[in-house]
Structures are given as C-alpha cells and as structure tokens.
Amino acid sequence: MRFLLVLFAMVTACAQDGATQADWPHYGGTQFSWRYSALDQINTGNVKNLVPVWQFQTGDYAENLQATPIVVQGVMYLITPRIQVFALDAATGHLLWQYKYPTPRPGKPGGMTFVQNRGVAVSGGKVFFGTTDNFLVALDQKTGAEQWKVSVDDPRQCGCDITAAPLIVKDKVIVGGNGGDAAHRGYLTAFYTKTGRFAWRWYVIPGPGEKGHETWKGDSWKLGGGAPWMTGSFDPELNLVYWGTGNASGDFNDEDRLVEGAKGKEANLYTASVVALDADTGKLRWYHQEVPDDLWDFDSAYECVLLDHAINGQMRKLLVHMNKSGVTFVLDRVTGEFIGAFSMPEVQTWISGITEDGKLVGRREPQAGQVVSTCPSATGAKSWNSMAYSPRTGYVYAPINEVCNDLTSTPADAVEGRFHADGGFTLKLPPDRKTYSHLDAWDPITRKRVWSMPYRYILLASVLATAGDLVFTGNPEGDFFALDARSGNKLWSYQTGAGNRGSAVSYSVGGRQFIATPTGWQQAITGAQLAPLFPDQNWRAGSTLIVFALPEAAK
C-alpha cells in the first residue's frame, strides 16, 4: 500500500490547478472547490480604489440572496430562493433573460421546507437547478426556456427539498437534497445532462446486504437521515466525486438508531462523513466518518477542498473538510487516509479533544431528561457557507462563529418525511467574550492559525480568495470587505446596505476583473435564530447582487 502511494505521488508530482480564470464555472469556483480566482488585476496595492460598477435587484426579497453566481463567457447566471433564474451581461448587469419556476405545491406533511437556493450549474448549453419541491430542472442556456424536468422524490412523502447547487461531472449533473432533520434516507442522484435521464443514485445509508448496514439498529436505516445537502467536488484524474454527508436523524438522540455496544465506535454509516464515489457508477470507493454517532446536529455536508501539497517531502493529493463542529480534517483523497485534524473554534466543549489519529475524545453528549450545554452550537461554528483556499499562501480562510447551545434530547418515533430532530437547542453566547466570530487563515499542513480577524457579531457569508492576495467576505451589518491574504489586515470595505450571507465570486470580461457579491440577510432559520442573541443588531434583508471593479482609468 505504502509503495503504491509513493508511486502515485511521483506520478502526480505536479499539483493540480483549482483556480478559476476569466469564468467562474462551478459552485466552488472549479470542481476543486477552492473559491480562488487566478485574476490579480485587483490586488493588495489597488483594492482601495474598488468601486461598485453595477448592481442587480432580484425583487425577491423575502428570504435573501445566498446563491453563488456562475459566470461563463461574460454571462452571469443567478438564482433566488423562490427560483427566479436570471442571465445577466456580466460586464453591465443588463438582463438577457429571466425564468420563474411555478410556485411549488403547498407545504409537505410535517416536514420542513428550506426556502433557499445556493446556485445553478451550467454545462453543455444548459442551466441546472434544484427546487423546493424537489425537482431538478434544465433550462436552455441561451434563452432560459425549460428543456427538461425530473422529480427527484415527492417532498410530501420524504420531507426533503433541494437547496444546493448541482455539481457537473462530465456528462452528468449530480444533486443532493435536504432531509437530514426529517425522517428520510439521504442520497445523491446523478442524471444525464443531455436528456435528464437517471444515471445513478448513492444512498448515504447502506441497504440490507451492503457493508455498513450493520451500523444501524433495526429498521432505523430506512429513515436515518444523512442527507448530503450541499455541493461536492470532483477530481477528474482520479475520476472520483467527493461529498460531505449530513447528520443522522434523530439529531439529538440515538436511542432508535444506535446498535447496542456501538457507543464510541463508528456508527450510523455513512452519516457525518466524507465519501469518495466513482464518478461513473456512484459506487463508494472510500469514506471517513468525522462524527460517529452524531448527537449535536454536526452536519458534515459541506465543501470538500481538493488541494495538492507535499507531506514529508512527498506531493500528496489532499482533501480539506470542515464539519459544523469546526473540526477540520485533512485526508489523502486517493485512499481516504487520515492525515491530520484541527479545530477552528476557540470555545469547544462538545469534545475535550481529538487524538493524533482523528478520534474524538471526551464527548459531551445530550442526555434525555436533561439540558446539556455545548459549544459550538447546532447552527455551526461554520455551516454551508464555504471557506476558500489560496495556493499562493497555502492557507484556507474560514469564518468561525463562537455560539453555544443548551441541548435537549427527547426520543420520538420516526415518521417518514416528518421532522425528526428528537430534541432541540436553545442558542446562547459563551461568557466573557466581546466578539463572537472571527475570520481565520489556517495552514492545513502545519495545522496552525496564521491570523484571525475578530468580529463582534457572527459571520455567515462564504469567502473568496484571489491571486491579488486578497480575501473577500461580508458581515450581517452589510460591510463587504477585503483583507490582505497574508496578514489579515483590512484593506477595503464597502457598505452594501443589507446583511451579507452570500457567496462572492470573481471573473473578468474584456480584460476587466470584477468582484460580485450577493447581499441580503436571511429572515428565517439560522439567520433569524442567531439574531435575537444580539439585541442591538439591525441586520437588513434584501436581495441585491453588487459588482465591483477598479475604475476604468485605474485598471
């Protein structure tokens, strides 16, 4: 095995490039999910001159704007939570076409619909997106006319919906769904981009006869959660698709899902894990479970950052992944081998630590009939909003929230498609702090924090890194800002007028570099839950995309 690894390392001694160029073609920038642009026209020296050049109001103000815009050959594709899709001239903001998805059927029985949409995918002349009523839809990239539409599952039965941007992998479009807090068996589904026909499905929870099935008690596998509800990554050289999976359901109580004697071991596979699947067949190649027997709603459904770096003198193909607890794992993405882990939050009480081989120790678990306080909270040290990676600095950049919660654990029967958290959480702030979040730069190889920018409230927007050695993100007060990627010094800031919790991108048209960010605070779910912790806050709703560039004369 070791020999093979060495051999492989030699073959791929050249690091693969996950940077975007003129386009921003995929949700995570490229399929490597770096959220890093190779453009450097805007840099540490001139970012102070950055000005807004156009903006686009979606008119869809009820929720917010979380989507990552996709930019292909000078056209930007943007989606709103109520599923309006816009094609815009990326240089001017001029509307080229728009599409409105019909209002979905009424709410589903006892489940919970997340009215969000985090982006479209674009490939082969089509624009793809998922819907709140669980369809995957393809539009004509030139006209916005519907091409095909397929039901992934009936939300009235499964209690699930799609908020993630789909991932394009060769001739397929792969989409994950929500339902991790509902009694539902999570899965990823791949369809052919051309026809919409079914290609493969991978169930997070193995069925009878499959390896890992034995980690589920009785029939709990049928409704055990694990929904991979965000967007994965793809390594074309290895032909592997990487995805993070959601928490087991019920979230806060394991009575009905944990096999006797399994406490402290791998459990409820493959929930709260990172998995590698064969891109053509959807077959599992390897997995790494991050939170065995998850009892804190610590989804691991988030971005898999694929980067290559030398470890002990050998170039390795790595995967960096953080789950909601803020614990960040570094794995070999060829084999799934554990390489290292580090925890980004400063206040961590749910475990006492992680062993050298990645095992959680000193677990502080919710208990039925008691209130157990833990940090971070179920809203996450970080949730779906993505980190960024810069190959120039070698650092990953992530916003981390310092919020705790009181957990209750109340076992209840799982009913298909119904909310099945088996308890709840009440958020609270950790004592003796004046700031409750920070944007960090970490070296994932040395596992050291390089710099940290503290912030008084919380940070819920994704991060963008660029070859201009800049890091961009925004805060709920509406400031969208740029930091020096090496020092963390703030170099520029712009008040966008509404809270930021979207995902900024960079692209260029006709040789001019643009930075685009969605704005508008979320009025439901996580954003609304965190807001009452700060009585003096005034985080404003909205749904506007704002695009910045250097003044024409200065570029």
Place this chain on the structure above:
Amino acid sequence: MKRAFLLLVIPVLGWSQSAGEKVFAQSCATGYCHGARGTPAGAPRLAGRGFDQAYITNTIMRGLSGTAMPAFGSSLSRADLTAVIGYVASLNGIANPVINLGPGGPGAAGSAGTALSAEGERGRALFFDAVRGFGRCSTCHEVNGIGISVTTPITKIPADAEALRALATPDIRTATFDGEAMPALIVSQAKTRALFYDLTSPPPVLRTVDPGALKLAEGSGWRHASVIGAYNDAELTSVLAYLREAIK
C-alpha cells in the same frame, strides 16, 4: 374525481391547553422552527399576532406555500390538530375556538378517511416504498395526494398482477427527437413547444422540445411490466388491494 367534502365542525370544549401546549412543543417549538409558547426563534412569533381562527386553522392544516411552514393536516392526528390549533388560537386571544378541520385525515400517504384493511395497508406501504427508489409505483402515480402524477389518475384497477403487467398503454407513443426514438407520453403540443414524458427509463423526464424537431408515431415498445419489476406477484396483489380501497 371529486370526493365529497367531509366537514368536521368540532365545537371545541374538548381541547385542553396542556394537550395543545404539548403538541406545540413537540411539533412546532422544535429544532429550527418556532420558540416555546409561540415566541420567535427560527420561525416567526405566533403569540399575540392577532391571527383569526380561519387563518390559524388553514395555515396549520395546509402550511404556507413557499415558506418553511409545513402542512400538518395529513401528518398529525385529528386530536393533536385540534389541540394545537386551539393552543395557537389561545396565544392570539381566541378564548373559545371553533375548529373546522375540513376533509382529509391522518396518514400522510393515506386513505380517504376510512381505515385500510391489513392487506390494503401492506399495499399502501409498497406503493410508496422509498426503499425501491424509482421502482416504486408513486414514481409515476399520485394517489390521495402523494406521488408524482405523470399519468392521469388511476380509475380502473386491474384484476390481478398478471393484468397489471399486461396493462394496455395506448397513450404511450414513440417520439423521435434529436436522432433518437423513445417511448413518450404527450402532455401538450402547442405551436412553439411540445411537452412529453420521456419514458426510456424511470423516473420519467418531462421534456420540452421544438414541435418541428419532434416526430411522433402511434404505439411503442414500452410495457407496464418493465417498470414494476421491483415487486413480486404477492406484493402486486397487495398494491391492487390498496388501490381498490383507496380509490372510490
């Protein structure tokens, strides 16, 4: 097919504050949703909003389209619905709520209000069996509000498993589009666009094409038998028993 409305008007002497509070705590003040006793949390405040009874009942029964508020009408028991609706009414100063739950009843994928026989219940579970993925009946058929209504509602129920396999499907034609022939169920044909379900493999894909680029021929090689292979004869017999009880 329209079902007679069964209106249940309950003059609610029966709802108790404590029962309603309990249902509210279990189903509403949980996880990412409302706070305890109608305080704001992930979802908005419900206490003291001035909601009227009809709005409260309707919202709890049917949910709010386009929001995270689900429909509880088919997932909670009538007793629990009455209790929780009465409780939310009390939070809005309605002392003696008159609760009209309307038609429908418990059992999400369920019945027309009457209990199913043991075999009917077995058939119901099979019809909607998620373990069978796109091989389940509800991939193409909607019964009592669950399932994807690709075809027209089921009205005639075949006598047995053999008849179910041999079902005549004259509506399915052969579409040729983009150089490929495929079994197709036409949804609509207008001057500028044609919509059809591509039945090449489950699940059906609703495709929108330029009518000029579409050629249609009567008949197809598609057979109902080819998409119900996830079920054996005994299972299909139970499914048919369910349909006979559920579709009146």
